[in-house]
Amino acid sequence: MNVMYFAWVRERIGLPQEEVETRAATVADLVAELSAREDRYAAAFADTSALRVALDQELSDFSAPLAGVREVAFFPPMTGG
Amino acid sequence: MNVMYFAWVRERIGLPQEEVETRAATVADLVAELSAREDRYAAAFADTSALRVALDQELSDFSAPLAGVREVAFFPPMTGG
Amino acid sequence: MTVLVQSAPFDAGEVLNGFAHGRGDVGAIVSFTGVVRDTKGDLRHMEIEHYPGMTERAIEGIVTRAKSRWSLADALVIHRFGVLPVGAPIMMVATAASHRADAFAAADFLMDYLKSRAPFWKKETTIDGTSWVAAKDEDEAALTRW
């Protein structure tokens, strides 16, 4: 699964994207798995209420299942316009 | 007093403006005076609810006094924009 | 504030760029362009009559009201009179503000008031002849929004 990071999430984790082998059932499970890896992940995911997630380029939420998903992206609330 | 006519009021009366000598106290009195002159005025002023009036270039109404007014304009509801 | 009442055509893009030029102080610019519309496919041209003197005064009054109500860095109104072909810009409004809500609301307000409170009258020439455009009840009713 391709996992992408944008804005300060990308800066905290230190990379824009990576391939992740996971059996996480939901986004929240994936977040827990990544946070357990290294401090920089734990720091980026410390407050998921300040984060948004997209599954295959559609906005989703942290309780969503990951079955069939190829691309997960984490980022702060958007500031377009 | 300078009396001006715009749009279909001008077309019905047949002139854009004229000097009128009047002692009319209000706009309504002036309208009555003009309507009594000739049919074309009576036709233009037949339904004053379909008309607007400006006194010295400010929108006003038919009950307004004419004391001190130098320019009266009659026209249909505006269609700008 | 810029208020222009003119018979000459104008270029909406140039007007927008001139209005926005060098504005590092504002975040939001809204423009409205009104175009001669051929609704039924029978319009030859439109002619706009106005009341010189009162027109400028009325528009300036409307813009002043908008500026007192919303936080605007600047506002512009151009309105043409005379004979206009189908597809030609009739008029344009532009507002500049720090925040988009102010820029949108002020432009919307200016349009509502220009429609019904600035002394312009539209006359259409179609293949069947000429007729004065009637004011719409909905345009008068729109003023109650403000």
Place this chain on the structure above:
Amino acid sequence: MTVLVQSAPFDAGEVLNGFAHGRGDVGAIVSFTGVVRDTKGDLRHMEIEHYPGMTERAIEGIVTRAKSRWSLADALVIHRFGVLPVGAPIMMVATAASHRADAFAAADFLMDYLKSRAPFWKKETTIDGTSWVAAKDEDEAALTRW
């Protein structure tokens, strides 16, 4: 529908004229231009990051929603990414409709959704360093209007 996500600068006036060109079928054209604003006088530049692929998809979804809700003849969105100097246009929205109420409402709607639902993130570089622009509660709240 035109959706452009680009790093290149654009000329707002040219975009407006191109959008409006030859439109005898619509009476009302509304545009919004968002400009890099130096609120406190200390901004060096702004940088915009985006999510290629999702950005275009999200914007197209927002425009499609606007077109289903209002009677629009056309709509356009341009949004830049990369490094932008103070005063530069960041993005632009344009709507064309027969009636001004549709054009205004749709442009306002597009702006609200682009602010909070298109994957762009702004980073400001001031004389004191760089910081990510925080999303505003009021921008999220604005979505409840629709």
